[in-house]
Amino acid sequence: MTRADILEGRGKNPTEARRKPLQARALKRHEQILDITAELLEKVGVDDLTTILIARSLSISVGSLYHYFPNKVAILYALSQRWLDEITLALDDIDATLVDNENLQAFTEHCTDRLLMVYRRQRGILHLVQAMFSIPELRELDEAHDKFMINRFAKMFTRLGFELDRRELQRIARVYLELIHAISIEIIGEKGMRASRTTDDLKFMAYSLLSRYHTS
Incomplete structure (x- = not known):
C-alpha cells in the first residue's frame, strides 16, 4: 500500500x-x-x-x-447522509401540512418549493450528486433513500384521493421523484428569471403527471 x-x-x-x-x-x-x-x-x-x-x-x-x-469516501457518505436527512425532514413537513383530498395543484407547488429549498441550501450539490451516482457505497445509500421517498409519496397520493393499487402508486411516485430530482438539479445551475421559469415548468410538469392519474 x-x-x-x-x-x-x-x-x-x-x-x-x-x-x-x-x-x-x-x-x-x-x-x-x-x-x-x-x-x-x-x-x-x-x-x-x-x-x-x-x-x-x-x-x-x-x-x-x-x-x-x-x-x-466516509466523509462524502456522511455528507450525503446529512443531505438526505434534510430531504426526509422536508417530506415530514409536506406530510404534516397535507390535508386529505387536498387540491392537487396546491400540493405540487408546496412539495416542489419545499424540496427545492433543500437542494438550494446544500453547497456543492451538483458534485455531491455526481459522487452519489459514481461511488458504489454512496449509490447504495441513495437508492435506499429513493425507495423510502417513493413509499412516502405513494402514501401521500392515497391521501390526495388516488384510487390505484400500491404498485401503480409506487410507479407514479418513482416518476414523480425522478422528475423533481432531475429538474431541481437543472434549476440549481440557473439564475434569475431562467431559474424562476424552470421552476414554474417543474411545477406544471409535476401537476400534469399527477393530474393524469388523479380520480377526483
Whole structure:
C-alpha cells in the first residue's frame, strides 16, 4: 500500500465513520468537516477533493481528521447522509401540512418549493450528486433513500384521493421523484428569471403527471 493509499484511507471500510462525537466541541468539529467538504466540492469537484485538502482548509492535521473519518469516501457518505436527512425532514413537513383530498395543484407547488429549498441550501450539490451516482457505497445509500421517498409519496397520493393499487402508486411516485430530482438539479445551475421559469415548468410538469392519474 502506497503513502497516497494510506493518506486516503484505502483498504478500510469506506463508509465506516468514527463514532459520532457526543461532546459539543467534537460535534462542532464533525459538522465543520462536512461543511468545509461541501465548500471544497463546490470549488474543486469530487476527483480533486482529498483528505489532505480538507485537513489543510480546516488548519488541522490529516491525523486529526482521521479521528472523525477514516477516508474521503466516509466523509462524502456522511455528507450525503446529512443531505438526505434534510430531504426526509422536508417530506415530514409536506406530510404534516397535507390535508386529505387536498387540491392537487396546491400540493405540487408546496412539495416542489419545499424540496427545492433543500437542494438550494446544500453547497456543492451538483458534485455531491455526481459522487452519489459514481461511488458504489454512496449509490447504495441513495437508492435506499429513493425507495423510502417513493413509499412516502405513494402514501401521500392515497391521501390526495388516488384510487390505484400500491404498485401503480409506487410507479407514479418513482416518476414523480425522478422528475423533481432531475429538474431541481437543472434549476440549481440557473439564475434569475431562467431559474424562476424552470421552476414554474417543474411545477406544471409535476401537476400534469399527477393530474393524469388523479380520480377526483
